Amino acid sequence: MPDCLFCGIAAGEIPATIVSANSQTIAFRDINPQAPVHVLVIPRAHHSNLAELGAAGDDLLSGLVAHAREVAIAEGVADSGYRVVFNTGPQAGQTVDHVHAHVLGGRPMAWPPG
Numbered sequence: 001m002p003d004c005l006f007c008g009i010a011a012g013e014i015p016a017t018i019v020s021a022n023s024q025t026i027a028f029r030d031i032n033p034q035a036p037v038h039v040l041v042i043p044r045a046h047h048s049n050l051a052e053l054g055a056a057g058d059d060l061l062s063g064l065v066a067h068a069r070e071v072a073i074a075e076g077v078a079d080s081g082y083r084v085v086f087n088t089g090p091q092a093g094q095t096v097d098h099v100h101a102h103v104l105g106g107r108p109m110a111w112p113p114g
């Protein structure tokens with residue numbers, strides 16, 4: 001997937017501020033943070049969106065969510081609360097077609113989302 005930005009980050013070919021990583025998933029800071037804590041968690045393997053990741057039927061989705069939880073604890077927002085967002089498709093605002101969980105926290109969150 002040479003054209004994929006997040007595959008490039010996963011491969012270490014594109015710089016990013018890595019928060020934590022394991023054999024299957026990587027967490028790094030969003031380049032345009034929307035909250036005091038804004039970390040993206042991705043699988044190393046390329047899946048375009050949440051639907052494709054879910055359809056793959058392996059344990060990557062649960063690993064991704066577990067990593068999001070670890071990020072929230074490490075960033076100090078687990079108790080205050082945080083939001084995990086998977087924008088999926090154009091109308092939801094997905095701009096990078098490599099599935100990613102946004103972990104957002106450190107400020108009150110509005111509902112409904114914009």
Ligand code: 5GP
Nearest residue numbers: 016017028029030031032087093094095096
């Ligand atoms: P989406 O809009 O697809 O839900 O989220 C994509 C996210 O990736 C955006 O929040 C955007 O700021 C972030 N992003 C785009 N390009 C880069 C990059 O080169 N590095 C990092 N760290 N984040 C990026």
Ligand code: ZN
Nearest residue numbers: 004007046098
């Ligand atoms: Zn990719």
